[in-house]
Amino acid sequence: MSTSILEFKGVAKRYTLRQESAPVNGLLARLRSKPVEYFWALRDINFSVQAGQALGIIGHNGAGKSTLLKILSGITSPTEGIISLRGRMAGLLEVGSGFHPELTGRENIFLSGTILGMRRSEIHRKLEEIVDFAEIRPFIDIPVKRYSSGMYVRLGFSIAVHQQLDILLLDEVLAVGDHAFQRKCIERVQVLKNSGVTILFISHDLKAVEQTCARVLLLDKGRIIYDGLPSEAIQAYQRSRGSHFGVRRTQGPPPVEVQRVAFLTEQNQHTDHGTTGEPLHVELLFHAHAPMDNLAFHLLFYGPDGNLATDLNTRTELLSVPEGTAAIRFVCDPLCLPLGLYQVDTIIERVGASDPVEHVLGCAHLPVLSPQPVQGSFQQPCSWRLEQQ
Amino acid sequence: MQIAKMNSPPPLSAPRTIQPPSFSPSRLLSQFWRLTEYWDLLLTLSLHRIRIRYKQSLLGGAWAVFQPLSLMIIYTIIFSKVARMPSEGAPYAIFVYVAMLPWNFFAASLTSASNSLVSHNTLITKVYFPWEVLPLSYLVATSIDFLIGVLVLIPLFVWFQMGVTLHVLWVIPLMALAAAFVFSLSMILATIQVYFRDIGLALPLLLQLWMFASPVVYPLSAVPERFQAWFVLNPMAGIVDGVRRCVLHGASPDFHSLRISLLTVLLLLPVAYGFFKHKEASMADVI
Numbered sequence: 001m002s003t004s005i006l007e008f009k010g011v012a013k014r015y016t017l018r019q020e021s022a023p024v025n026g027l028l029a030r031l032r033s034k035p036v037e038y039f040w041a042l043r044d045i046n047f048s049v050q051a052g053q054a055l056g057i058i059g060h061n062g063a064g065k066s067t068l069l070k071i072l073s074g075i076t077s078p079t080e081g082i083i084s085l086r087g088r089m090a091g092l093l094e095v096g097s098g099f100h101p102e103l104t105g106r107e108n109i110f111l112s113g114t115i116l117g118m119r120r121s122e123i124h125r126k127l128e129e130i131v132d133f134a135e136i137r138p139f140i141d142i143p144v145k146r147y148s149s150g151m152y153v154r155l156g157f158s159i160a161v162h163q164q165l166d167i168l169l170l171d172e173v174l175a176v177g178d179h180a181f182q183r184k185c186i187e188r189v190q191v192l193k194n195s196g197v198t199i200l201f202i203s204h205d206l207k208a209v210e211q212t213c214a215r216v217l218l219l220d221k222g223r224i225i226y227d228g229l230p231s232e233a234i235q236a237y238q239r240s241r242g243s244h245f246g247v248r249r250t251q252g253p254p255p256v257e258v259q260r261v262a263f264l265t266e267q268n269q270h271t272d273h274g275t276t277g278e279p280l281h282v283e284l285l286f287h288a289h290a291p292m293d294n295l296a297f298h299l300l301f302y303g304p305d306g307n308l309a310t311d312l313n314t315r316t317e318l319l320s321v322p323e324g325t326a327a328i329r330f331v332c333d334p335l336c337l338p339l340g341l342y343q344v345d346t347i348i349e350r351v352g353a354s355d356p357v358e359h360v361l362g363c364a365h366l367p368v369l370s371p372q373p374v375q376g377s378f379q380q381p382c383s384w385r386l387e388q389q
Numbered sequence: 390m391q392i393a394k395m396n397s398p399p400p401l402s403a404p405r406t407i408q409p410p411s412f413s414p415s416r417l418l419s420q421f422w423r424l425t426e427y428w429d430l431l432l433t434l435s436l437h438r439i440r441i442r443y444k445q446s447l448l449g450g451a452w453a454v455f456q457p458l459s460l461m462i463i464y465t466i467i468f469s470k471v472a473r474m475p476s477e478g479a480p481y482a483i484f485v486y487v488a489m490l491p492w493n494f495f496a497a498s499l500t501s502a503s504n505s506l507v508s509h510n511t512l513i514t515k516v517y518f519p520w521e522v523l524p525l526s527y528l529v530a531t532s533i534d535f536l537i538g539v540l541v542l543i544p545l546f547v548w549f550q551m552g553v554t555l556h557v558l559w560v561i562p563l564m565a566l567a568a569a570f571v572f573s574l575s576m577i578l579a580t581i582q583v584y585f586r587d588i589g590l591a592l593p594l595l596l597q598l599w600m601f602a603s604p605v606v607y608p609l610s611a612v613p614e615r616f617q618a619w620f621v622l623n624p625m626a627g628i629v630d631g632v633r634r635c636v637l638h639g640a641s642p643d644f645h646s647l648r649i650s651l652l653t654v655l656l657l658l659p660v661a662y663g664f665f666k667h668k669e670a671s672m673a674d675v676i
Contacts (some may be wrong), residue, residue: 015674070673074407074517077670083407091516098512102441111437114430115516 004048005198006167011045011081013067013222014038041067042222045081051166054189054199056209056230058237059219065202068219069171072200087166090116099156101145105136108144109159118163126162133188134158135181154181161188168192171202179376186211204304206234207339207373238273238341238367249359256292256321256357258346260285261299261364266333276370276379279333282312284346286326286358293320295357297328298347301366304340309378318351334381338374342366410670417663420519427522434526439533453537457493461486468606477608479637480549483542488605490538491567491632495625496596498531498568502575504589507582510676520669521662524575528568535564542636554639563631563642570624570654573661580668583676599623604630609643621646624653 017037042064049055059065070076072083073091098115099108109130113123123130131137134154136147144152161168170189189212193199203209209216209230216233218226226236248254263271264281274280282299296315303309312330343365348358370379443449461482468474469481476484502524506513509523546553582588602623604612609630612620620626627650631642 071407075514075673077410078407079409081408084404085407086404098516100437100441102444103437107437107440110433114427114433115512115518117426117518118429120429120433 003050005051005087006085006200007048007083008045009082009084011042011068011071011078011083012040013042013064013071013076014040014079040222042071042078045224047217047224047227049198049200051198052193052196053215054193054201054213056213056216056233057200057202057219058204058206058209058216058233060237062221063219064222065219066171067222069169069200069202073169085167088117088164089167089169090160090163090165091169091171099144099152102143104143105131105140105147105155108155112156112159113163116160116163122164130155130158130162133162133184150178150181157185161185161192165197167198167200169200169202172204182208204306206237206304206341210234249361250356253289254348254358255290256286256288256295256348258284258286258348258358258360258363259325261344261346263364263366264329273367273369274332274335274337276336276338276368276372276374277334277381279331280335282330282332282344284328284330286321286328286348288321288323288326291320291322292350292357293318294351295319295321296349296351298349299330300345300347301337302343302345303337304342309337309342334379335368336378336381337368338376338378339370340368342368410667412663412667417659417666420666421662424519424521427519430518431522431526431529434522435529435533438526438530442530450537453534454541457486457489457538458541460489460493464489464606474607475611477610477633477638479551483545483549483551484608484633484637485606486542486545487636488629488633490535490542491564491629492600492603492605492625493538494531494535494564495567495571495628496600497534498528498571499575499578500592500596501527501531502571503578503582503592505575506579506672506676507586507589513676514673520672521572521576521665524579525572528571528575532564532568551637552639553636556635556639556641559635559642560632563628563635563647566647566650566654567625567628569658570628570650573654573657576661576665580665580672583668583672599625602626604633608633609646621649624650626650 015038017039045068047055057065057068067076069091071078072085073089098112100111103111106127109127110120110123114120131140134151134157136151136155139147139151144155147155160170168189186208189199189201193212199212201209201212213230215228216226216230217224218233218237226233260283262283262285263274264283265271266279266281268281271280284297284299286297296313296318298315299312301309301312312332314328343361344363346358346360346363347356349356443452446452448455464485465482468485469476474481505523505527506520513520578588578592600606602620603625609617609620609626627643627646631647634640634642
């Protein structure tokens with residue numbers, strides 16, 4: 001008998017893509033059998049997990065991470081293949097799913113808990129622990145619709161990690177709450193892992209994956225392209241994103257057109273990544289089809305959690321550009337962003353106009369490496385000295 | 390760490406498998422059996438349904454009494470005073486009220502249960518449990534309204550100076566039959582509604598017609614002889630008439646029409662459950 005607690009054998013999932021039609025024509029369109037298109041969200045997935053292991057699953061949007069978790073938790077069924085597993089499994093695809101806004105925190109603990117498969121007796125036993133972990137004791141008997149979003153996710157997470165189980169599925173759920181609570185969540189996951197719970201952890205948050213998992217699967221276009229050490233998987237993940245050009249949001253040809261965003265070292269060498277605490281130059285190449293004045297250029301860096309991490313811009317001084325090609329170089333010395341993959345959007349705005357002149361999403365992607373792990377949201381450069389009083 | 394391990398129930402028992410949907414009777418039966426593991430969920434969901442329904446309403450639970458009573462008064466005015474409907478010797482108010490109990494249970498639970506999947510679409514795409522628990526929980530919640538309606542019947546009986554016989558116990562199997570019928574129908578309708586929202590729009594109209602095709606505001610005996618054979622093909626006809634016979638007349642139900650109702654439900658239930666489980670596998674992709 002193998003010791004694996006969970007095993008995927010040749011699992012694949014195919015979705016049918018249907019064209020959306022107007023409601024009136026809906027039935028007719030479906031009866032008139034149009035050629036259907038298929039999309040394989042997962043293909044040929046094979047892996048097994050040992051009891052007590054924490055497995056991270058990473059990949060770009062659309063790589064199949066969530067489909068994998070949905071199949072595992074039973075929300076949708078695989079098209080091919082077989083998964084065998086032992087013990088009790090519960091999934092948390094979104095914190096607070098199953099909460100009813102009108103019910104109190106206490107009532108929702110029972111609702112959400114039983115939805116996750118807990119017995120009422122088990123919830124009664126764990127109630128105090130759940131409330132304390134979520135830090136919502138004073139609010140336990142008021143409806144959750146009056147909760148702050150932080151309280152909401154804390155309660156949701158707390159319910160999920162206080163049940164008796166053998167396999168725990170976590171999807172992006174550690175990216176919730178404030179930093180203190182995130183650390184608490186990761187500690188809790190560690191405790192569960194040490195007590196023998198197998199954990200499947202899906203996230204964009206590479207830092208959390210690295211901290212939690214000893215093994216990481218990298219998914220790309222529905223296939224496993226790497227299975228092994230977290231550091232290797234994260235590097236492969238960051239490389240796989242290349243620097244393909246993004247999506248233009250403006251209507252029609254922009255009068256000032258972004259051509260490229262490039263990253264350079266201090267020595268003017270092109271680079272494909274940045275390092276926290278070291279200098280990085282970002283070059284924005286653009287072409288103006290006609291002379292233009294009152295311009296401000298923005299480079300927006302979106303972090304792994306999808307939030308704006310920083311905005312490099314020229315707003316301090318409005319620029320006038322002649323017709324032709326030019327570049328703006330932003331010098332970050334040092335780079336303060338922590339570990340992660342950042343998406344760079346470009347906006348060129350004309351001060352006084354309501355719409356931007358140019359707006360491109362995902363002009364570039366910047367992987368940032370951190371030799372020392374960054375605590376908190378960014379690395380504040382500072383010097384220090386010891387002073388005798 | 391050691392303690393945590395000892396506390397856990399003997400884990401890693403028999404391996405389970407997740408695979409492409411198959412619909413062998415044995416698999417369906419085992420899924421049906423697994424439903425018992427979700428008893429606590431059903432209980433919690435049903436309790437909350439009742440709580441939510443009357444939260445932030447002024448009269449609260451009084452609505453469960455007020456609603457059938459006001460309908461009773463309206464029907465009595467229309468069908469007894471205006472239309473002179475026969476009522477088999479009983480006061481018309483109580484005659485129609487007794488039939489409205491099973492009918493309202495049927496109509497209300499079918500409406501809410503058929504809507505249950507669509508109204509929980511965010512849940513269905515996020516977490517799995519046997520989703521038939523959702524329609525079931527509405528069924529349980531509506532049963533509470535039925536029980537409240539029954540309690541109201543007691544003062545009505547006292548008021549009209551009427552009595553009951555032991556035959557009144559027939560209500561229990563009759564209502565169980567009605568519940569099984571609603572459960573089967575709602576599994577089909579709720580599933581179809583995931584794909585075509587027309588169900589939610591058509592159902593109120595359909596139920597209105599259905600009520601007048603069932604002996605609620607008139608006695609079964611008022612239906613012309615030549616139509617009666619067709620008439621009792623409607624399972625609700627046998628159930629509503631049966632409840633009225635055993636509560637109002639202290640008699641046993643009409644076994645002929647009841648047999649038809651029972652047979653329909655026995656055939657429908659496995660078909661509906663199989664259909665539901667078949668579609669459940671891909672429901673989250675569509676909803």
